[in-house]
Amino acid sequence: MRSLKSISIAFLFSLNIYALQDYSQNIYGTQEKLNFIFIEGGTFLMGSPKSEKGHFGDEGPLHQVKVSPFWMSEIEITWNIYNLFVSREIDNSQVNYSKKNEINIEIDAVSSATTPYVEMSFGMGVENFPAICMTQYAAVKFCEWLSALTGKFYRLPTEAEWEYACRSGTNSLYSFGDNIEDLNQYGWSKSNSNESYHKVKQKKPNPRGLYDMHGNVSEWTLDQYIPTIYKMRKGLTVNPFEIPKKIYPKTVRGGSWMDNPSRLRSASRRPSSKKWKKRDPQIPKSLWWHTDAPFVGIRVIRPLNTPSIDQQKKYWNY
């Protein structure tokens, strides 16, 4: 036991040497890069008080949550990168097997998304625009594919990780403060989007350097959406994660170009719904695409402490 402990401490220490640094992930086989911002672990107040303007019942009560450190992608995943996952044309650029990799999996074993029959950017743009309309299953499989490609463990954030990163130490409505008038400088909502999503990284970032946390596209988290879950948490909750037991509803965060500014608040939560496949004309409806969710996208994280192989697989199969 003791030896195990010392190994893990040594392991942590070796990681910590560069842990606090942000880094740029090459997408092998392409010119694409994805910047990752280090989010130091810590404790924060999750949710919003009843007194907050725009507060919904599912955001309360405020409660203490502790989150372990991770890196988060600076931007919402763009079509440039997501389409590489859909086409699977760069799979042979997968990183070589190495014990130094956090993860070694056969990229061929990762399920492939189907090609959608309809055009899923809805004419809003592709180059450097955020990918949308993927199901949470597809988002999770994207993370598995990215991990296989790069040898690093990537997954979707939990709701707690997402809100912690979004807030970056703030307790205000938005990570830039309480003044809704300032939102125009930080995010795309219904009031300034001109009925379309926008290229990523056009607005100011949050205090930690993350772009488009408020708006542009809502972002998938891992959690089942349970409106009353905060009420059930007592004292300090460490790394909360509501493991999904059914497909709907899961939680998306951050609000989108289609939402009112209030929906872009740090604490705002939104459930996914079967209706997001309303106009899918096929049966069974697509596992991979939401025909009616042109507002939902992905942001990935990489935890500092890589979980065990068994745990990793769970994160890609919820």
Added chain:
Amino acid sequence: MKNKLSKLEKSRRSFIKKTSTIASGLLAVPLSIEVMANVYGNKKLKLSLIGCGGRGSGAAVQAITADENVELVAMADAFRDKIDNSLKGIQEHFDGVKKISVKEKNKFIGFNAYKKAIDMADVVILTTPPGFRPYHFEYAVNNNKHVFMEKPLATDPVGIRKVLEMAKIAKQKKLNVVVGLQRHYQKKYIDLHNKIVKGEIGKIRSGQVYWNDGGVWVKKRKPNQSELEYQMRNWYYFNWLCGDHILEQHIHNIDVANWFIGDYPISAQGMGGRQVRKGIDHGEIFDHHFVEFTYANGAVVSSQCRHQKGCMKRVDEVFQGTKGSIEIRKGIINDLDGNLKYKYSYSLENEPNPYQVEHDKLFASIRNGGVISDAENGAKSTLTAILGRMATYSGKKLTMEDALNSGLQLVPSEMTWNSTPPTLPDKNGKYKIPIPGKTKF
């Protein structure tokens, strides 16, 4: 035949009149079976699904959803596994709704399976690959069935002639025929079309219609598969089955041009080829077409469709008129100076699902003794896209008449699993690709 029909028609009309005033249980006049065939009231409507892929299964779900008293009774497909997966998907979707009762003996497999399944139904869903549609539609109409059928309605002009002929007969018989060109059932398109009819942009002089995207699914050849089975599984890439993507997919946009202009083109010329998507599993179709359609009033529509990854994506229809212009995806009408005159107010939540609306209207019309006759337009828009394909394959300017009278027949009249497919690969597994300037059409 005509006389008989008109007699039937008269008695049917008087029947409708009577039933509207007299409760249906108190009929004074006995009616022949044929007359009853078209009048349903609240009677259970039996439904058969012909072509059990994802779209067919989806259409079955929509049909079952559309009407209180409908029952899926039979299914037909070339492949057993398609029927099984389809039935499972439909059952799972409804999770216990008692409108699905497909007995083992009513699952029909093979090329001629459609007949037995159609025989059992009042309403049929025709959703096989489009090459077979004319034969299925012919059989359904000859046997007095109401029809929902997916676009396109044929892959060759010989098939179109059959569909046009049967469309007429269906109309005479007062059968309801809905075609899956769902933009005609989509709130936004209907709203914008009304604006055009009201003259908001004047007369349409030109237009651009697009389906530019990365392409669709591919099914790889499997060991021990016969050539015919391979083509049937990977049907998108074979012309006799699919008709090329200018037809199978881009028909939606070409059809909107016809609908908004209110006519069908008289001629077409264009170019196309197979530049990027040309792998072993990509059969014989092009990956891009660009066609100029000319209408009798001089209007010209450019139609472009592309299946190439990494290029500009756009699925849209845009028209310029004598008083302004319209962009359908954006839902806007501008005047000649580019000032916004109208914007369709779109709301994701409140937009009805056009695939459901198709079936809601179909069943309501059947119940109310109405007649929806989509087949003629469906056939003419199908022919328009076929004309476009013939123009890009040949590199020639062709008229609609040329196309219709070409005698081009891609689909054999009779098929069994022992038939030789109409197209065969060479020793390298490659198929003959049309060459502009050399290919006839």
